[in-house]
Each structure stands twice: as C-alpha cells, then as structure tokens.
Amino acid sequence: MAKSAIISIGAYVPSKILSNDDLSRMMDTNDEWIRTRTGIQQRHIALPEETTASMSFEAADAALRGAHMSAEDLDWILLCTDTPEMWTPATACFVQECLKATHASAIDLTGGCAGFLQTLELADALARQQKTVMVIGTELLSRSMDWSDRNTAVLFGDGAGAVIVSPSRDAGIQLTHSRTFSDGSQADILQKPYGGTRNPIPPEIVASGGHHRIHMEGKKVFRQAVYRMANAAHQVLQDTNTSPEDIDWVVPHQANQRILDAVAGELHLPTSKVFSHVRHYANTGSASVILALADMILKGLLEPNQRLVSVAFGDGFSWGSALWDVTSLPPAEFLGRDM
Numbered sequence: 001m002a003k004s005a006i007i008s009i010g011a012y013v014p015s016k017i018l019s020n021d022d023l024s025r026m027m028d029t030n031d032e033w034i035r036t037r038t039g040i041q042q043r044h045i046a047l048p049e050e051t052t053a054s055m056s057f058e059a060a061d062a063a064l065r066g067a068h069m070s071a072e073d074l075d076w077i078l079l080c081t082d083t084p085e086m087w088t089p090a091t092a093c094f095v096q097e098c099l100k101a102t103h104a105s106a107i108d109l110t111g112g113c114a115g116f117l118q119t120l121e122l123a124d125a126l127a128r129q130q131k132t133v134m135v136i137g138t139e140l141l142s143r144s145m146d147w148s149d150r151n152t153a154v155l156f157g158d159g160a161g162a163v164i165v166s167p168s169r170d171a172g173i174q175l176t177h178s179r180t181f182s183d184g185s186q187a188d189i190l191q192k193p194y195g196g197t198r199n200p201i202p203p204e205i206v207a208s209g210g211h212h213r214i215h216m217e218g219k220k221v222f223r224q225a226v227y228r229m230a231n232a233a234h235q236v237l238q239d240t241n242t243s244p245e246d247i248d249w250v251v252p253h254q255a256n257q258r259i260l261d262a263v264a265g266e267l268h269l270p271t272s273k274v275f276s277h278v279r280h281y282a283n284t285g286s287a288s289v290i291l292a293l294a295d296m297i298l299k300g301l302l303e304p305n306q307r308l309v310s311v312a313f314g315d316g317f318s319w320g321s322a323l324w325d326v327t328s329l330p331p332a333e334f335l336g337r338d339m
Contacts, residue, residue: 004127005172006163006330008069010062011294012055013044013159013281013336018142020154029150035279039257043157043282044336045142053085053094055160056138058335059290060099063134063162066331071101074164075131078123079108080115080286082315083140095136104134111182112190112314113253115286116161117322118180123165133165137286145214152214155256157282161290172330173293173308177240179232180320186224189217190315225259225319229311230266232321236309240323244269246307251296251324253312254278254288263311275301280338285314297332304328 019042020031034040046055056079064071077099079092092106111118116137123133138160147153168174194201229252237244244267252260257278264274277295284291289310296302306326313319 002128003168003174003176004124004165005168005174005327007166007172008063008067008164008330009290009294009297009332010059010066010162011160011291011332011334011337012058012062013157013291014046014050014055015336016045016047017042018045023154027148027150027153029154034154037258038155039276039278040154040282041279044159046140046158050140051085052081052083052138052140053091053098055140055158056091056095056136056162057098059138059160059162060095060134060136062333062335063164064099066333067164069164071099072103073132074101074104074134076123076126076133077101077104077106077136078119078133079106079136079138080111080119081108081138082110082112082115082285083144084108092136111286111318112316113255113283113285113288114180114312114314114316114318114320116289117178117310117312117320118318120165120175120322121178121180124175124178127165127167130167134162135165136160136162137290139285139287141285149214155283157284159281159284159287159291161287161294163290171328174325174327176323176325177236178320178322179235179239180318181228181232182316182318184316186317187315189220189224190317222259224317225255225313226262226266228317228319229263229313229321232319233267233309233311236321236323242307242323247273247309248306249296249301249308250274251289251292251308251310253314254281254292255283255313291334294332294334295337297329298334298337302326302329
C-alpha cells in the first residue's frame with residue numbers, strides 16, 4: 001500500500017523567553033516548585049506584534065525553503081490550533097495568503113495537543129491521492145492564559161511547526177500506521193468554557209479575567225494522559241507487529257516531564273528513548289511534536305532506518321499515536337531554537 005512521508009520540517013518559537021523566575025514575580029510560585037512538578041524551566045512567549053497566522057507563516061515558509069518548493073506546489077494547507085487568528089475566517093486562509101499558495105485549499109482544525117497527529121491522518125489520506133499537503137500546528141497560548149493561575153499558566157509556551165506531507169518516494173519520514181481517538185464524555189475535565197455559543201462571555205467574567213481561565217482537573221488529566229497515550233502506542237505497535245524493543249525513539253507531545261516519564265514506564269522503555277525538550281519550550285500544544293522532530297534532527301539524534309512512535313493527548317479528550325519509519329532525514333529548520 002502506498003505511504004505518505006514528511007519531506008520537510010519548519011519550526012518557529014518567538015524570541016522572548018519567560019523563565020520560571022520571571023513567573024515568580026507574576027504569581028505565587030517559584031522555580032523549584034515548577035521544575036519539580038513539570039520539568040519546565042522556561043517558555044517562549046509571542047511578541048506583541050506576533051499572531052497565530054504570523055508564527056504559522058514563519059514555520060511554513062521554513063518548511064517550503066527546506067523542500068526547495070514553491071507555495072504554488074501546495075494542494076492543501078491544514079492548520080491545527082486552539083488559538084485561532086479570529087473566529088472567522090480560518091487562520092489557514094491568512095497563511096495561504098501570506099505564502100501566496102494560490103492553488104491550495106486552506107482549512108482549520110482543532111484537537112488540542114493531539115491535533116497534529118489527528119490532522120496528520122487527514123494529510124496522509126490526501127497524500128495517498130497524490131496531493132501535497134502543508135500541515136501546521138500553532139499555539140499562541142500566552143494571549144489566552146490566566147496569568148494568576150499557577151496550575152495552568154506555568155505549563156504552556158508559544159510556538160509553531162509545519163511539515164510538508166507528500167506521496168512517499170522512498171524519502172523522508174514515512175507514516176507507517178496511526179491511530180487517533182476522541183472521547184467527548186471527558187470534556188469537562190480539561191476545558192476553557194467561555195467564549196462560544198454555550199457560554200457567552202458576560203462582562204463580569206471579562207472584568208475578572210475569568211474568560212482566560214483554563215479549567216483543568218490536574219490529577220485526572222495526568223492519569224488519562226498517561227493511560228491514553230500508552231494505550232494508543234500499544235495499539236499501533238500491535239497493529240504492525242512491532243515490539244517496543246524495535247522502537248528507537250518515542251517522540252511525544254511535550255506535556256510535562258512527569259507525564260513523559262510515566263508514559264515511558266507504561267511502554268517499558270527507558271526514559272533515554274523518550275525525547276524531551278520540555279524544559280526549554282514547555283507545552284506548545286499542537287506544535288510540540290513538530291518542534292520535537294525538528295530539534296531531534298538538528299541535534300543529530302535521528303538517523304535513517306530508525307523507527308519512531310509518536311504519542312499525544314489533548315482536550316476533547318483527543319489522543320493518538322503514529323508509527324514512523326525514517327527512510328532519510330528531511331530538511332529541518334528551527335527558527336528561535338535554543339542551542
């Protein structure tokens with residue numbers, strides 16, 4: 001059966017860095033409290049002039065440059081985000097215009113931190129129809145955060161990632177198999193309830209800043225994230241008759257270090273096989289897996305003939321796993337990367 005492949009990767013994080021010590025001057029927290037609970041030391045925060053579309057453009061443009069492609073070669077732009085440019089039109093349409101991708105159809109999707117893997121499944125189906133697809137994951141969470149809530153504000157950072165997915169030509173990172181899932185019955189455990197048609201924002205909520213508050217039941221989210229990501233990975237491995245010992249790297253959504261370590265334990269893999277750069281970038285939601293792939297390539301951690309499994313979990317609940325085979329290393333550019 002034909003496969004699709006990631007043939008180029010672009011990543012972008014803003015230049016502004018917000019450290020744990022900076023946060024300690026904004027809320028009741030400190031560096032030790034954050035690091036021991038999350039493994040996070042800092043996060044990148046968008047500058048005032050930056051938006052979801054502008055960050056998406058930077059990542060997408062980098063991916064096109066790496067592939068030596070014109071934007072006119074794109075058939076689709078699929079942009080996954082929980083922090084859109086505006087309600088309408090789609091953020092992907094703004095990116096399409098910035099890129100001058102005149103032949104591309106552009107739509108937005110959402111899926112929280114699992115959104116990239118879900119969107120990648122759609123891109124895989126399109127690529128098997130001989131389409132060239134730009135998949136973008138971007139979050140600008142700093143603009144929609146309650147900065148007095150230390151239980152959520154310390155976890156997130158801003159960033160954008162883009163991959164070009166095309167029909168496999170025995171090159172790039174091939175998508176071998178994937179499984180993604182959702183369970184709307186668990187939505188109330190992790191949500192941002194105000195701002196839609198169910199809960200319009202009343203003036204008193206705006207005045208208190210409550211419209212930016214993320215409701216998260218931390219212990220329940222932790223248990224669900226570990227169980228769902230590990231289970232999805234096991235299913236992908238079972239579907240493909242792959243043993244955990246055959247996996248060279250786990251490339252997870254960068255939730256927090258405790259979750260990543262727990263997933264490694266559930267998969268009976270050493271933590272050294274689970275890539276993490278969460279200390280530098282925090283949780284960048286739908287961008288995080290793409291940023292991780294770019295960083296791994298630039299650090300020389302990925303090599304041809306390696307086998308990767310990626311896992312992610314986000315609000316909805318939505319979660320999933322993907323099995324990738326590295327045929328050759330795609331070009332990767334990571335703008336703003338911490339060296």
